[in-house]
Amino acid sequence: MITSPQIVASADGTPIAYESTGDGPPVILVGGAFNDRTTVSALAATLAPHVTAIAYDRRGRGDSGDNAEAFEVEREIEDLAALITAVGGRVSLFGHSSGGILALEATARGLPVERLAVYETPYVTGGLRPLPAEGTGEQIRALIAEERRDDAVRLFLTEQVAVPEQMVDAMRASPAWPFLVGLAHTLPYDVAVCGPHLALPAARLANIDVPTLAMAGAASPAWFPAAAEAVADAIAGASYLIVEGQDHGVLHNPEALRQPLLDYLR
The missing domain is CATH 1.10.10 (Arc Repressor Mutant, subunit A)
Structure with missing residues (x-):
C-alpha cells in the first residue's frame, strides 16, 4: 500500500493526494470506479524505475478531499491539471476504465499530455450490451x-x-x-465522467492530437474490445491493442501491462 502522500491543491482548493515512484518520464495513472491510489500502486511499482509512475487519489477517495455538492467533470479535469503542474508540467497518462475516459477528456480539452494510453474505456458501441436504465x-x-x-x-x-x-x-x-x-x-x-448513455464522443475525441494507445483484454466481454477499437478509430493515428489472457481486472495482474505500456510510453 502507498503511504505518506504528497498533496497538491486543485483549482477549487480541494487537496489531491499523490505518490511518485521510479525515475524517468512522468506517467500519471488514472483509476476508474472503485479505485484509489492503492489499487494502481502495483502497476506503478511494475512500471518503475523506467518511468516515474504517479498514483493519485481522485477526489473523494483515499487522502484527497471532496466537494460533492458542487461536483462537475471539470473539477476532475482541474485536479489532473494541478497534478500535472506539480510533477513537471507535461506528462503521459494511463487510464483504466472510467479513468481512461477521464484521461481522454483531459487530453481532448488541451491538458499538456505527451502520450496517452487507455484500457477498456466503458463506452457502448454497436448495441453489444444493454444501456443503463434512464435515471x-x-x-x-x-x-x-x-x-x-x-x-x-x-x-x-x-x-x-x-x-x-x-x-x-x-x-x-x-x-x-x-x-x-x-x-x-x-x-x-x-x-458523470462516462455520460448517462455511455456514448463514445467521436467528435470530441477527434480533437486529440497526441499519440494514443487503446487497449482491451482478450478475455473481456466483446463490448470492451469493440469500444477500444472505436476509440482508436476516432483519434487520428491511434493504435489498438488486445492484451492476451486479460479482462477488466487487469490491474490485479500489472505485469500484463508492463511491456505494452513501457514500449509505448517511453
Missing part, C-alpha cells in the same frame, strides 16, 4: 443520500457496468465488498 445516476445519488451504500454499489454494477446479478452476489460475499462500499459516494462521479 440510473440519479438513483445511485439518491441511494447514497439515504446511506444505502450497499444498494448503490449493486445498482452501479448491474445497471451501469452490466455485471450479471449472480456475479454481483458472489462479489457481495467476498472480502473486497466493504472496500467497494466504502467508495460508493464517488460512483456518481464515474457516471
